[in-house]
Amino acid sequence: MDKPIAKTLTIVIPAYRMHSQLFNNMLKGIQEEDAQKRIADRTNHFAWMAGNLVNCRYWLAEVLDIPEKDPNEDLFKNAKALDSSLQYPSLDELKKQWHKISPLLYQKLLSVEEAELSQAYPFGMNVPYVEENKLNMVGMGLDRESYLFGQLGLMRKALGYEGVRYDLDDHLSY
Numbered sequence: 001m002d003k004p005i006a007k008t009l010t011i012v013i014p015a016y017r018m019h020s021q022l023f024n025n026m027l028k029g030i031q032e033e034d035a036q037k038r039i040a041d042r043t044n045h046f047a048w049m050a051g052n053l054v055n056c057r058y059w060l061a062e063v064l065d066i067p068e069k070d071p072n073e074d075l076f077k078n079a080k081a082l083d084s085s086l087q088y089p090s091l092d093e094l095k096k097q098w099h100k101i102s103p104l105l106y107q108k109l110l111s112v113e114e115a116e117l118s119q120a121y122p123f124g125m126n127v128p129y130v131e132e133n134k135l136n137m138v139g140m141g142l143d144r145e146s147y148l149f150g151q152l153g154l155m156r157k158a159l160g161y162e163g164v165r166y167d168l169d170d171h172l173s174y
Contacts, residue, residue, distance in 0.1 A: 006114045008135055012142065016109060019145050020102050020174050023053060025164050026152040027091050035091050038084075039158050044151060047088035051076050053148050054094050057101045060141040063121055063134055064108045068101055079144070106174035109138070 004013055027050060035046040044052075051072055058070035059077075070076065072089055089097075117135035130136055153164050 002110055004110045004112070006112055006117055008114060008117060009109055009112070009138065012109065012138055015142055016106060017172075017174065019142065019149065020106070020172055021166075021168055022149055022164070023050075023098050023102075024095070024169060024172070025167060026050075026149060026156070027095065028165070029161060030091060030156070032090060032092075034159055034161075036088065037159060038082075039155075041084070043155065043158075044082050045088075046152065046155060047091065047094070048076075048082045049148050049152050049155070050091060050094045050098075051088055052079065053145055054097045054101070056141050056144050056148070057098065057105055060138065061101055061105045061108070063137045063141075064105070064112060064116075066101075066104055066108055068104060070101075071097065103174040 002013060004010060027046070030046055035050075038045050055070050055073065055076035058068060058073070061068050075083075075086060075088060112134075117133065117138070119134050121132055121134045121137050123132045123137065123140070125132070130140075157163055
C-alpha cells in the first residue's frame with residue numbers, strides 16, 4: 001500500500017482508493033436513459049450525483065493547488081442543487097473526468113506535506129470545532145463523497161438495479 005508523506009493522511013489513503021473503486025461500481029450497469037430519472041421529482045438523479053462526486057475531486061484538487069478545473073463546474077460548484085431545466089453530462093463523460101482528476105489528486109495526497117495541510121483554508125462554515133485548514137478540507141471532501149455514494153446506492157435499488165458490489169479493479173491504482 002502506498003504511504004503518504006503526511007502521516008495525518010494515513011487513514012485517508014485507503015478511503016480515497018475505496019471511493020475511486022466505488023465510483024465505477026456505483027455506475028456499473030446503469031443505462032444512460034436512467035441517468036436522469038428521479039423519484040417523484042424529489043430526488044437527485046445519477047448524473048447529478050456522479051457529477052457532484054467528480055466536482056468534489058476537482059474541488060479538493062483546487063484546495064491542494066492542482067491547476068485543473070472541472071469542465072462542468074457551472075453545474076456543480078458549491079454543491080449546486082439539481083436544476084431539472086439543465087442538461088447534465090453523460091455517465092461516460094463523468095467517468096472520464098473522474099479518472100482524469102483522481103490519479104492527479106491521489107499523487108498529491110501522497111506527496112503533500114504536513115505544513116501545507118495545516119495551512120488555513122477559509123470555508124465559511126464557522127463551526128467552532130472544525131479548524132478551517134487544508135487537512136480538514138480533505139476530510140470534508142471524503143465525507144461529501146461518502147454522502148453521495150449513499151445516495152447512489154439507494155438510487156440503484158429504487159430504480160430496480162442490483163445493489164452495489166464491492167468488486168475491486170486491480171488495475172485502478174489510485
